[in-house]
Amino acid sequence: MAGDIVEIVLRAVCVLAAFLVLPLLVGQTEHKVMAHMQGRLGPMEAGGFHGWAQLVADGIKFSQKEDIVPLAADKRVFRIAPALGIVSYLFALAVIPLGPHTVGADVPGSLVWVLAVGGIGTVGTLMAGWGSGNKYSLLGGLRTAAQLVSYELPLILACASFAIAAGSLSLVGIAHAWTPWWLLWQLPGALVFLVAATAELQRPPFDMPVADSELVMGPYTEYTGLRFALFLLAEYAGIVVMSLLLGVLYLGGWTGPFDHQIGWLWTLLKGAIFAVLIIWIRVAWPRLREDQLQRVAWLGLVPLALLQLAITAIGVVVTSR
Amino acid sequence: MTKFLSGLAKGMATTARTMTTHAHTQQYPHVKPELPSRSRGVIALLEENCTSCMLCARECPDWCIYIDSHKETTPPTTEGGRARQHNVLDRFAIDFSLCMYCGICIEVCPFDALFWSPEFEYSTTDIRDLLQEKETLGQWMPTVPAPEPLVPELPQTEAQQLVVDVEPEDDPAAGRTTKRGAGEVPRPGTEEQP
Ligand code: SF4
Ligand code: SF4
Numbered sequence: 321m322a323g324d325i326v327e328i329v330l331r332a333v334c335v336l337a338a339f340l341v342l343p344l345l346v347g348q349t350e351h352k353v354m355a356h357m358q359g360r361l362g363p364m365e366a367g368g369f370h371g372w373a374q375l376v377a378d379g380i381k382f383s384q385k386e387d388i389v390p391l392a393a394d395k396r397v398f399r400i401a402p403a404l405g406i407v408s409y410l411f412a413l414a415v416i417p418l419g420p421h422t423v424g425a426d427v428p429g430s431l432v433w434v435l436a437v438g439g440i441g442t443v444g445t446l447m448a449g450w451g452s453g454n455k456y457s458l459l460g461g462l463r464t465a466a467q468l469v470s471y472e473l474p475l476i477l478a479c480a481s482f483a484i485a486a487g488s489l490s491l492v493g494i495a496h497a498w499t500p501w502w503l504l505w506q507l508p509g510a511l512v513f514l515v516a517a518t519a520e521l522q523r524p525p526f527d528m529p530v531a532d533s534e535l536v537m538g539p540y541t542e543y544t545g546l547r548f549a550l551f552l553l554a555e556y557a558g559i560v561v562m563s564l565l566l567g568v569l570y571l572g573g574w575t576g577p578f579d580h581q582i583g584w585l586w587t588l589l590k591g592a593i594f595a596v597l598i599i600w601i602r603v604a605w606p607r608l609r610e611d612q613l614q615r616v617a618w619l620g621l622v623p624l625a626l627l628q629l630a631i632t633a634i635g636v637v638v639t640s641r
Numbered sequence: 642m643t644k645f646l647s648g649l650a651k652g653m654a655t656t657a658r659t660m661t662t663h664a665h666t667q668q669y670p671h672v673k674p675e676l677p678s679r680s681r682g683v684i685a686l687l688e689e690n691c692t693s694c695m696l697c698a699r700e701c702p703d704w705c706i707y708i709d710s711h712k713e714t715t716p717p718t719t720e721g722g723r724a725r726q727h728n729v730l731d732r733f734a735i736d737f738s739l740c741m742y743c744g745i746c747i748e749v750c751p752f753d754a755l756f757w758s759p760e761f762e763y764s765t766t767d768i769r770d771l772l773q774e775k776e777t778l779g780q781w782m783p784t785v786p787a788p789e790p791l792v793p794e795l796p797q798t799e800a801q802q803l804v805v806d807v808e809p810e811d812d813p814a815a816g817r818t819t820k821r822g823a824g825e826v827p828r829p830g831t832e833e834q835p
């Protein structure tokens with residue numbers, strides 16, 4: 321019994337450590353990759369070597385700022401909102417496997433769990449938009465809600481395709497069922513997932529809710545200091561979760577040479593590929609207009625995801641015969 | 642649709658190419674910039690050349706040059722000679738919080754006492770400290786670069802030809818150049834060297 325509790329605490333601490341370190345890594349990568357893609361160097365001073373401690377310094381700066389709650393805000397909602405985004409991705413990260421046994425919590429329906437708690441983060445943004453008592457925040461929050469409704473559907477359909485192909489709802493089971501054929505067979509689904517995940521994270525080119533030229537900073541307009549930092553952390557934690565998820569679903573997670581010893585490294589590497597891709601998309605592409613955003617979801621992604629479902633179903637029926 | 646997709650692909654390709662090329666950033670405090678010699682960094686004063694004629698102070702559009710001087714009389718050096726008077730510069734100051742770097746003072750100085758220097762690191766924490774006295778202005782003299790050649794973009798031979806064109810009678814070689822006709826200046830490097 322005591323051993324169980326120690327193990328649970330240990331696993332929770334490991335997940336928390338990963339949750340605090342990986343988003344910072346992604347953030348630093350974004351600083352550097354984006355800078356070099358724009359012909360700059362990015363942070364070079366903080367910490368000495370190529371500005372490796374820039375985000376730590378940013379965090380210290382954020383924590384020193386005054387905690388301001390607007391007079392017109394719904395104060396309780398305003399204060400809780402950032403926590404929701406963080407917690408949702410923390411819960412999601414807990415069930416994503418790095419190796420067949422390297423997983424925070426090995427639950428049977430982990431794919432369903434990730435999708436379910438992943439949506440909570442958006443509710444946090446919606447609460448921030450509503451609670452700020454600011455028209456820009458409210459508009460941004462409503463745009464977030466519209467985006468969630470539109471893009472959650474293709475995201476779930478794409479995930480369903482992976483689940484059908486593997487015959488399992490558990491991420492560990494899906495990664496076990498993975499074969500190199502999936503690279504071709506599940507390609508449309510992976511594309512849909514990537515686009516929908518980027519939209520879910522409200523990253524450019526899908527950052528209409530925080531469109532700075534129209535809505536100041538969308539739902540985050542009124543936030544400063546640590547609460548704002550939490551929203552930022554949630555965004556990067558979201559990239560980590562979505563990238564690792566896609567790495568596990570589409571690239572087979574820990575599958576690779578020497579996967580008994582360094583399987584977790586393969587998962588992280590595959591996740592890193594998608595994280596860099598999400599960063600790259602942000603740098604290269606212009607922002608979509610609100611109506612274009614909805615058009616891409618309903619006329620592009622949903623039919624493509626349904627097509628992928630059909631292809632997957634046919635494939636499963638033919639091969640299981 | 643294909644245009645849209647090819648546009649997206651082009652965006653990815655351009656950013657990827659930029660990422661692999663060298664960044665343009667200059668790491669300023671660690672690496673000093675190489676400024677062209679015509680840079681308008683600060684105005685240096687060569688005190689020995691200044692006659693306190695006040696032309697610069699009067700032409701300065703925002704009156705940020707302060708000059709104080711007095712006259713001194715030098716006694717005659719030879720018997721029955723005349724005593725000479727000359728100006729002694731007591732104070733020469735430029736208020737760089739007002740200066741707009743128009744360069745009029747430098748242009749107008751008849752005695753070549755003012756020069757542009759590319760030196761730019763003289764910011765202060767108090768705006769009043771930007772009033773630089775003649776001692777400081779003099780300290781910037783060593784940073785003044787040597788003047789550039791008058792016609793830098795032409796090779797030396799052509800610059801000489803342009804000068805020779807004015808008086809073609811004396812030099813038979815120069816007479817040839819005038820026959821080419823005005824306005825037909827050969828491109829640098831294409832004409833044969835004399
Ligand atoms: S550069 Fe122009 S503004 Fe500055 S001191 Fe000279 S004349 Fe005055
Ligand atoms: S114009 Fe030249 S010589 Fe006359 S006061 Fe100014 S710096 Fe001195």
